[in-house]
Amino acid sequence: xxxxxxxxxxxxxxxxxxxxxxxxxxxxxxxxxxxxxxxxxxxxxxxxxxxxxxxxxxxxxxxxxxxxxxxxxxxxxxxxxxxxxxxxxxxxxxxxxxxxxxxxxxxxxxxxxx
Amino acid sequence: xxxxxxxxxxxxxxxxxxxxxxxxxxxxxxxxxxxxxxxxxxxxxxxxxxxxxxxxxxxxxxxxxxxxxxxxxxxxxxxxxxxxxxxxxxxxxxxxxxxxxxxxxxxxxxxxx
Numbered sequence: 672x673x674x675x676x677x678x679x680x681x682x683x684x685x686x687x688x689x690x691x692x693x694x695x696x697x698x699x700x701x702x703x704x705x706x707x708x709x710x711x712x713x714x715x716x717x718x719x720x721x722x723x724x725x726x727x728x729x730x731x732x733x734x735x736x737x738x739x740x741x742x743x744x745x746x747x748x749x750x751x752x753x754x755x756x757x758x759x760x761x762x763x764x765x766x767x768x769x770x771x772x773x774x775x776x777x778x779x780x781x782x783x784x785x
Numbered sequence: 786x787x788x789x790x791x792x793x794x795x796x797x798x799x800x801x802x803x804x805x806x807x808x809x810x811x812x813x814x815x816x817x818x819x820x821x822x823x824x825x826x827x828x829x830x831x832x833x834x835x836x837x838x839x840x841x842x843x844x845x846x847x848x849x850x851x852x853x854x855x856x857x858x859x860x861x862x863x864x865x866x867x868x869x870x871x872x873x874x875x876x877x878x879x880x881x882x883x884x885x886x887x888x889x890x891x892x893x894x895x896x897x898x
Contacts, residue, residue: 673831675828677828703883703884705885705886712893713890713891714874714888714889714890714891715829715874715888717885717886720883720885762826764828764829766828768884773817773819773831773834773878773884773886774884774886775831776821776828776829776830776831777828778827778828779826779827779828781826
């Protein structure tokens with residue numbers, strides 16, 4: 672149980688294009704989903720928290736117009752990197768949690784912007 | 786301050802040895818302390834977790850020791866194996882605050898055959 676999937680697992684795009692990453696909780700309903708960014712050999716950096724049906728809460732320094740988060744249902748959240756640039760290249764990881772439980776992480780999406 | 790400090794940053798252990806990773810926290814409101822294991826190119830996977838009402842929790846070769854008064858907790862990996870080579874993150878959260886995790890900086894463990 673407690674499986675979280677991400678799609679795609681990796682993506683290469685040209686600078687200026689937008690990329691959408693999906694995060695799904697496969698066997699449970701997630702009241703909250705989280706999006707992280709991880710640079711090589713570093714810890715996870717929380718980008719935003721989203722609850723189903725409401726606007727995401729972004730961490731300080733994260734551009735909400737650049738990283739669009741939609742939490743359409745209790746099992747699906749999407750992160751769209753708009754007008755991606757090389758500095759947006761990173762490993763993006765989502766997690767999902769239920770009330771009173773810990774977070775379960777997806778396998779991550781590696782984004783490379785050329 | 787919402788911060789969790791983890792040490793060491795890297796650790797090399799011989800096969801069969803004990804790996805010990807330590808974490809210290811500041812916020813006494815934290816009431817849930819999970820450990821995550823992450824392999825390269827993968828997302829973190831929950832390894833073991835503890836709440837402050839117990840001082841130790843063991844699952845197989847993995848043990849968490851918790852010292853509430855010192856605001857410290859540690860992960861012990863007994864009989865370490867090369868397959869345990871990964872990055873380990875401790876974390877802390879407040880259950881009634883949306884389960885937002887505060888992560889330690891991570892420890893890269895290498896178990897030599």
